[in-house]
Amino acid sequence: MYIPKCFAETRADLLAEFIRRHSFGTLITNDRSGGLCATHLPFLFREAGTDGRTSLISHMAQQNDQWKSLRPETEVLAIFQGPHAYVSPRFYVSKLAVPTWNYTAVHVYGRPRIIDDATQVRQILGDLVTAYEGTGESAWRLSDLPEDFIEKMSRSIVAFAIDVTRMEGKFKLNQNRSEEDQVSVAQALEQSADEDSRGIAELMRKAR
Amino acid sequence: MYIPKCFAETRADLLAEFIRRHSFGTLITNDRSGGLCATHLPFLFREAGTDGRTSLISHMAQQNDQWKSLRPETEVLAIFQGPHAYVSPRFYVSKLAVPTWNYTAVHVYGRPRIIDDATQVRQILGDLVTAYEGTGESAWRLSDLPEDFIEKMSRSIVAFAIDVTRMEGKFKLNQNRSEEDQVSVAQALEQSADEDSRGIAELMRKAR
Numbered sequence: 401m402y403i404p405k406c407f408a409e410t411r412a413d414l415l416a417e418f419i420r421r422h423s424f425g426t427l428i429t430n431d432r433s434g435g436l437c438a439t440h441l442p443f444l445f446r447e448a449g450t451d452g453r454t455s456l457i458s459h460m461a462q463q464n465d466q467w468k469s470l471r472p473e474t475e476v477l478a479i480f481q482g483p484h485a486y487v488s489p490r491f492y493v494s495k496l497a498v499p500t501w502n503y504t505a506v507h508v509y510g511r512p513r514i515i516d517d518a519t520q521v522r523q524i525l526g527d528l529v530t531a532y533e534g535t536g537e538s539a540w541r542l543s544d545l546p547e548d549f550i551e552k553m554s555r556s557i558v559a560f561a562i563d564v565t566r567m568e569g570k571f572k573l574n575q576n577r578s579e580e581d582q583v584s585v586a587q588a589l590e591q592s593a594d595e596d597s598r599g600i601a602e603l604m605r606k607a608r
Numbered sequence: 609m610y611i612p613k614c615f616a617e618t619r620a621d622l623l624a625e626f627i628r629r630h631s632f633g634t635l636i637t638n639d640r641s642g643g644l645c646a647t648h649l650p651f652l653f654r655e656a657g658t659d660g661r662t663s664l665i666s667h668m669a670q671q672n673d674q675w676k677s678l679r680p681e682t683e684v685l686a687i688f689q690g691p692h693a694y695v696s697p698r699f700y701v702s703k704l705a706v707p708t709w710n711y712t713a714v715h716v717y718g719r720p721r722i723i724d725d726a727t728q729v730r731q732i733l734g735d736l737v738t739a740y741e742g743t744g745e746s747a748w749r750l751s752d753l754p755e756d757f758i759e760k761m762s763r764s765i766v767a768f769a770i771d772v773t774r775m776e777g778k779f780k781l782n783q784n785r786s787e788e789d790q791v792s793v794a795q796a797l798e799q800s801a802d803e804d805s806r807g808i809a810e811l812m813r814k815a816r
Contacts, residue, residue: 401646402672424692424709428636428644428685436636436644436685438609440692440711464610477636477644481689484632484648486740489748496753498761499740501632503648532694532707540697545704553706595803 401507401568406576409506409569418506418569419445419456419480423531425508427458427562428477429469437466443478444527446561456508457515457524459559467558470512476562478508483599487574491588492581502585502600506569510562521559525550573604582608609715609776614784617714617777626714626777627653627664627688631739633716635666635770636685637677645674651686652735654769664716665723665732667767675766678720684770686716691807695782699796700789710793710808714777718770729767733758781812790816 409415419425427439444457456478460467470476482504489497515521526542533539542550574582582604590601617623627633633651638644652665664686668675678684690712697705723729734750741747750758782790790812798809 402669402674404671424694424711426634426687426689428646430638430642430644434638434642435683436638436717438636438685438687438715440689440709440713442694442709461610463612466610475643477646479634479646481634481648486632486650488741489752490746496757498753499737499748501648501650503632505648507646509644529707533696538698540707544697545706549704 401505401570403568403570404576407570407572409571415506415567415569416445416447418482418504419443419508422480422482425456426479427466428479429466430474431465431469437469439464439466442528442532443480444524444531454564456510456562456564457527457559459521459524459557462556462558467514467560470514470560472511472513474511475509475565476512478510478562480506480508483596483603485589485592485594485597485600487585488588491585492577493584494578494581497577497581500574502572502574502604504571504573504600504603506567508562508564509566509568510564512560512562515559515561518554521554521557522550524559525554571603571607573600573607575607579608609713609778611776611778612784615778615780617779620775623714623775623777624653624655626690626712627651627716630688630690633664634687635674636687637674638682639673639677645677647672647674650736650740651688652732652739662772664718664770664772665735665767667729667732667765670764670766672766675722675768678722678768680719680721682719683717683773684720686718686770688714688716691804691811693797693800693802693805693808695793696796699793700785701792702786702789705785705789708782710780710782710812712779712781712808712811714775716770716772717774717776718772720768720770723767723769726762729762729765730758732767733762779811779815781808781815783815787816
């Protein structure tokens, strides 16, 4: 991704937090003939453990042929997006400004590997449930389902990890403008009816 | 994209409306060595005119090397995303259900061509301004800027069209569940504090 220095976010803890918060990502691969393919999936982000690997974990329907492109020798791309907002030149104090788009995105490159060990697959399903349900009293749990149903469903998916090779974080929040322009844009965006625009305003305040 | 029949949206007018509403898309290309690259950009969608071509139109910073991968002989992918929401098994009436994600996305494949004619580039900039500013009294207009500034800015970008070869629309809204499950999920999501979840609830009501 093209990232001018002022928009680069390289802090590993912030990138991890971003991916966990915006975990519904897009997996991009090339098929064997070089054609581009994308699937929208929820991902778990696992920081380097005892095996030294930082990985994204997910699964897709077995009927989705994209899993056949998941080979360790071919790098894939997973995209995570945060809020984004159109920025009108009207929002600036300066008169010399062109329209732009503020946005946040993290691109993760890595080498995929299929996970077919039944115990590991079961662990992944449980971890995904915990990530989205939490552990509160009312949370739905995998163990709420009959065992044979879980087994049947497990056979209809393909679980995989993407071992991260590099991460690119872009937080494009008008950092190339004067402080008064940044304040002025954030004020305009936080009055928006649109949640994404208010999200950008909040990130702009945090970034300053 | 893997699209089970019940989730497929093929109506050209609805796909066009979707792209215009969620016009901040993601352009995916392969560089010459087969590496994946993505840029987040606003797009105009132009339905087939007198030249018979349906196209996406945008521009990127000249410093963004991705434009060098825009060659008519290599198909690229532009992804447009609408609302998305985690669907807990708690939301269903049925007891046998696993967690899923409801979402809407349109994938557009096409052949890119660089636009370097100054008059056409100027037209594209004007059309983008109109798309996001509207034509109201308070709208910002390109002509609000000094002519030499517009010319300078125009030289720092690369404009391009993607001539559409195929479009894939996926509206994953629990259409594979019973009507009472769909009603129940929509009711749960519309009570969410999250705008995306409420957006999915609205689309689910429209889809039924």
